[in-house]
Amino acid sequence: MPIDQVTIVRMCRDCGTVIETLTVKKDNMRLFSDEEVWCPKCEANKPEIRDIAGRQESIAKEQQSYPESPTSGPPRLVHQE
Ligand SMILES: [Zn+2]
Numbered sequence: 001m002p003i004d005q006v007t008i009v010r011m012c013r014d015c016g017t018v019i020e021t022l023t024v025k026k027d028n029m030r031l032f033s034d035e036e037v038w039c040p041k042c043e044a045n046k047p048e049i050r051d052i053a054g055r056q057e058s059i060a061k062e063q064q065s066y067p068e069s070p071t072s073g074p075p076r077l078v079h080q081e
Helices: 055-065
Strands: 005-012 018-025 036-039 044-052
């Protein structure tokens, strides 16, 4: 199943309130933005932060798919004598 769309969550940088979620094409995805959003909790325009919705889930799925992947996680410390 091709996935060419991602769901972006826009949040208030100050309080973390989710302003909205939007679905965009991966090609148009921008996680960094200088835009300000109206935060109903702060009752002010605040800088936004963006994150990919369900990212933790997709990472977990990837790890299940490749449990032996040597590239995931920090390198193991192997003590050799
Ligand atoms: Zn806020």
